[in-house]
Amino acid sequence: xxxxxxxxxxxxxxxxxxxxxxxxxxxxxxxxxxxxxxxxxxxxxxxxxxxxxxxxxxxxxxxxxxxxxxxxxxxxxxxxxxxxxxxxxxxxxxxxxxxxxxxxxxxxxxxxxxxxxxxxxxxxxxxxxxxxxxxxxxxxxxxxxxxxxxxxxxxxxxxxxxxxxxxxxxxxxxxxxxxxxxxxxxxxxxxxxxxxxxxxxxxxxxxxxxxxxxxxxxxxxxxxxxxxxxxxxxxxxxxxxxxxxxxxxxxxxxxxxxxxxxxxxxxxxxxxxxxxxxxxxxxxxxxxxxxxxxxxxxxxxxxxxxxxxxxxxxxxxxxxxxxxxxxxxxxxxxxxxxxxxxxxxxxxxxxxxxxxxxxxxxxxxxxxxxxxxxxxxxxxxxxxxxxxxxxxxxxxxxxxx
Amino acid sequence: xxxxxxxxxxxxxxxxxxxxxxxxxxxxxxxxxxxxxxxxxxxxxxxxxxxxxxxxxxxxxxxxxxxxxxxxxxxxxxxxxxxxxxxxxxxxxxxxxxxxxxxxxxxxxxxxxxxxxxxxxxxxxxxxxxxxxxxxxxxxxxxxxxxxxxxxxxxxxxxxxxxxxxxxxxxxxxxxxxxxxxxxxxxxxxxxxxxxxxxxxxxxxxxxxxxxxxxxxxxxxxxxxxxxxxxxxxxxxxxxxxxxxxxxxxxxxxxxxxxxxxxxxxxxxxxxxxxxxxxxxxxxxxxxxxxxxxxxxxxxxxxxxxxxxxxxxxxxxxxxxxxxxxxxxxxxxxxxxxxxxx
Numbered sequence: 098x099x100x101x102x103x104x105x106x107x108x109x110x111x112x113x114x115x116x117x118x119x120x121x122x123x124x125x126x127x128x129x130x131x132x133x134x135x136x137x138x139x140x141x142x143x144x145x146x147x148x149x150x151x152x153x154x155x156x157x158x159x160x161x162x163x164x165x166x167x168x169x170x171x172x173x174x175x176x177x178x179x180x181x182x183x184x185x186x187x188x189x190x191x192x193x194x195x196x197x198x199x200x201x202x203x204x205x206x207x208x209x210x211x212x213x214x215x216x217x218x219x220x221x222x223x224x225x226x227x228x229x230x231x232x233x234x235x236x237x238x239x240x241x242x243x244x245x246x247x248x249x250x251x252x253x254x255x256x257x258x259x260x261x262x263x264x265x266x267x268x269x270x271x272x273x274x275x276x277x278x279x280x281x282x283x284x285x286x287x288x289x290x291x292x293x294x295x296x297x298x299x300x301x302x303x304x305x306x307x308x309x310x311x312x313x314x315x316x317x318x319x320x321x322x323x324x325x326x327x328x329x330x331x332x333x334x335x336x337x338x339x340x341x342x343x344x345x346x347x348x349x350x351x352x353x354x355x356x357x358x359x360x361x362x363x364x365x366x367x368x369x370x371x372x373x374x375x376x377x378x379x380x381x382x383x384x385x386x387x388x389x390x391x392x393x394x395x396x397x398x399x400x401x402x403x404x405x406x407x408x409x410x411x412x413x414x415x416x417x418x419x420x421x422x423x424x425x426x427x428x429x430x431x432x433x434x435x436x437x438x439x440x441x442x443x444x445x446x447x448x449x450x451x452x453x454x455x456x457x458x459x460x461x462x463x464x465x466x467x468x469x470x471x472x473x474x475x476x477x478x479x480x481x482x483x484x485x486x487x488x489x490x491x492x493x494x495x496x497x498x
Numbered sequence: 499x500x501x502x503x504x505x506x507x508x509x510x511x512x513x514x515x516x517x518x519x520x521x522x523x524x525x526x527x528x529x530x531x532x533x534x535x536x537x538x539x540x541x542x543x544x545x546x547x548x549x550x551x552x553x554x555x556x557x558x559x560x561x562x563x564x565x566x567x568x569x570x571x572x573x574x575x576x577x578x579x580x581x582x583x584x585x586x587x588x589x590x591x592x593x594x595x596x597x598x599x600x601x602x603x604x605x606x607x608x609x610x611x612x613x614x615x616x617x618x619x620x621x622x623x624x625x626x627x628x629x630x631x632x633x634x635x636x637x638x639x640x641x642x643x644x645x646x647x648x649x650x651x652x653x654x655x656x657x658x659x660x661x662x663x664x665x666x667x668x669x670x671x672x673x674x675x676x677x678x679x680x681x682x683x684x685x686x687x688x689x690x691x692x693x694x695x696x697x698x699x700x701x702x703x704x705x706x707x708x709x710x711x712x713x714x715x716x717x718x719x720x721x722x723x724x725x726x727x728x729x730x731x732x733x734x735x736x737x738x739x740x741x742x743x744x745x746x747x748x749x750x751x752x753x754x755x756x757x758x759x760x761x762x763x764x765x766x767x768x769x770x771x772x773x774x775x776x777x778x779x780x781x782x783x784x785x786x787x788x789x790x791x792x793x794x795x796x797x798x799x800x801x802x803x804x805x806x807x808x809x810x811x812x813x814x815x816x817x818x819x820x821x822x823x824x825x826x827x828x829x830x831x832x833x834x835x836x837x838x839x840x
Binding site: 194197204269301302310422 | 528536540550551635638640642643644645648661701708758762765768802805819820823824
C-alpha cells in the first residue's frame with residue numbers, strides 16, 4: 098500500500114466564510130421566545146376574562162375555589178388552542194405538560210410552605226409573651242390570658258426524652274451500622290433485613306409495645322423514660338438505615354489502603370471509615386432526632402399529659418412539645434388554641450434549626466471536606482513531610498560518615 | 499509438552515517448575531483490640547436485633563390471645579367492645595384504607611409532577627434549594643399538619659364537599675345521605691370526614707414520595723436523555739420515552755412508601771376524624787375511623803383483654819405496612835434506577 102495522500106499535499110481548502118455569513122442567525126434552542134411569553138399572557142388573560150364572565154354574569158356560579166379551578170382548566174384549553182396555531186401535536190403536548198409540571202411543583206411547594214407559615218403566624222400571638230418559655234401550665238387554667246403560663250414543662254420534657262433516646266440510639270444505631278458494613282456476613286444481612294422491616298412500624302404500635310411490655314408489667318412506670326424508650330424504638334431503624342447508606346458510600350480503596358499499610362481492622366474503622374463518613378453520620382442522627390422529636394402518639398401512650406415541670410424521667414408523667422400541642426388544641430378556649438399554635442411553632446422552629454444544622458454539618462459526600470478541614474489536613478501532611486525529610490537527611494548524613 | 503498445556507503459558511518453560519498448588523494461605527491475625535472491636539460491633543447488632551425481635555414477638559404473642567377468641571371474625575366484625583368479647587377491625591380497617599387511598603389520590607399526582615419538575619425543568623441554580631425545601635417538609639411533625647387540617651382545611655373544604663356531593667351525588671361514594679337515603683345539607687354532616695383526613699395525610703406523605711421519585715429520575719443516564727433530544731424529541735417526549743421508564747421503580751416504590759406511612763399515621767387522623775365503628779362508604783360524610791386512632795382512643799380504658807385486642811389490631815396494621823414496605827423496597831432495588839443506589 099502506498100500513501101496516496103502524499104500526491105495532494107499543499108492543497109488545503111479553507112471554508113468559504115462568505116457562505117456562512119449569509120446564512121440566517123442561529124436560533125437559540127433553549128430560550129423561551131418572545132412569542133411564547135405572549136402566548137402565555139394571552140391565554141391567561143382570555144381564560145380569566147371568560148371565567149369572570151361565567152362567574153356572576155352569565156351563570157350564578159360563585160365560589161373562590163371553583164373560580165380558581167375553572168380558570169386553571171380554561172387556561173390549559175386556551176393555551177393548547179393558541180399553541181396549535183403555530184405548532185404541531187408534539188409541541189402542543191410538550192407545552193401543556195410543561196404547564197402541568199410547573200403547576201404541580203408550585204402548588205406543592207406553596208401548600209407545604211403555607212402549612213408552615215400558617216402555624217408560625219398563628220403562633221405569634223403566644224410566642225410574643227416571654228413567659229411562654231419561662232413558665233409551665235401548673236398555675237394557669239384554660240381561661241387565663243396568654244401572659245400567664247407557658248410551655249417550659251414541655252420543652253424540658255422534650256429535651257430529657259430526646260436526650261435519653263439519643264443516648265440509646267447513637268451508640269446502638271451507629272454500632273449496628275458499622276457491624277453491617279465492616280463485619281458483614283449472613284447474620285449481618287439478617288439484621289439489616291429486620292432493621293429495614295422495623296422502619297415500617299407505625300409509631301402508635303411502638304407506643305403500644307412499651308405500654309404493654311414495660312408499663313403494664315410494672316417494669317417501668319408511666320414516665321419520661323418509658324416515652325424515651327418508645328421514641329428509641331422508632332428512631333433506631335431510621336438511624337441504622339441512614340448510617341448504613343452513608344458507610345456504604347465510603348470508598349473501598351480507602352479501607353484497602355489502610356489495611357495494606359498494616360493497620361488492623363479496628364484502626365481502619367476508627368481512623369479511616371468513621372472520620373470519612375462523619376458528616377453523613379451526623380446528618381443521619383440529626384434527621385432521626387427531627388423525626389423523634391415530632392412523635393406524638395408514643396408519648397401519649399407511654400407518658401401522658403401533665404402541666405407540671407418534671408425533671409425526673411423515672412417518675413410521673415412528662416409531656417413533650419407535640420403532645421402539648423395536641424392537648425392544647427383539644428380545648429375550645431381561644432387562648433388555649435393560641436397556646437397550641439405557639440407550641441407548634443416552637444416545635445417547628447426546633448425542627449427547622451435541626452434540619453439547618455444537618456445541612457450545615459453534613460450534606461456532603463464522604464471524603465469531601467470543608468475548607469477548614471482541608472486546611473487542617475494540609476497542615477498535617479506538611480508536618481509529616483517535614484518530619485520525613487528531616488529523618489531522611491539525618492539518615493543520609495549517617496550513611497556518608 | 500504436557501506440562502506446558504497444563505500450566506498456562508505465562509511462565510518461561512526453562513524455569514524450574516514451582517509447585518503452585520500450594521498457595522500461601524493468607525491469615526488475618528486479629529489482635530486483642532480487633533477481637534474486642536468485632537465483639538462490640540457484633541453485640542451492637544445483636545442488641546438491635548433483640549429489640550426489634552422483642553417488639554415483633556411480643557406483639558404477636560399478646561395479639562394471639564385476642565385473635566384466638568375471635569378467629570376470622572376479627573376481620574369481619576365492625577363493633578369494638580372487647581369487654582363483651584365482641585370486637586373486630588372491619589370498620590377501622592376500612593377507614594384506614596379509605597383514608598390512605600384518598601391520600602394517594604392527592605399525593606401521587608402532586609409528587610410525581612413535582613419530582614419531574616425538580617429534576618427535569620428547574621435550572622441547576624434553584625434545584626438544590628427546592629430539594630432541600632422538600633426534604634425539610636418531610637421532617638415537619640405530623641401534629642403540625644393535624645392542627646392545619648383542623649383549623650384551616652376543615653372550615654374551608656366544607657363548601658367544596660357540599661358542592662361535590664350535591665353535583666356528583668349520583669356516584670354512591672360521593673353522596674352524603676342519612677339512613678333513608680335523603681341527601682344531607684347541614685354543614686356539620688361534612689366535617690371530620692375521610693376526605694379531610696385523607697387530604698391532610700396526603701400532603702404529609704408527599705415530600706417522602708417526591709424525594710424517592712426525584713432520586714430515581716436524577717439517575718437517568720445523561721446519554722439516553724441527550725440521545726432522545728438529539729433525535730428531535732420535545733422535553734415531554736424525552737421524559738416519556740426515557741425518564742419515566744427509567745424511574746418506574748422509583749415511582750412505584752415512592753408511592754408504596756407513602757402508602758405505608760399513610761396507613762400508619764396516627765395523630766393527624768385522630769385530630770380530624772370523629773370516630774365511628776361502622777363501615778361508612780360515603781367519603782365526604784362525617785365519621786370514619788382508623789386502626790391507629792382506635793389505639794389512641796382506647797388505650798386508656800383498656801383492660802388486659804382490651805389491650806391484647808388493641809395489640810391484635812396493631813399487629814394487623816404492622817403486617818400490612820410491612821408487606822407494603824418490603825414490596826416497595828424490592829421493586830426499587832430491582833429496577834434499573836435502584837440497582838446502583840441500593
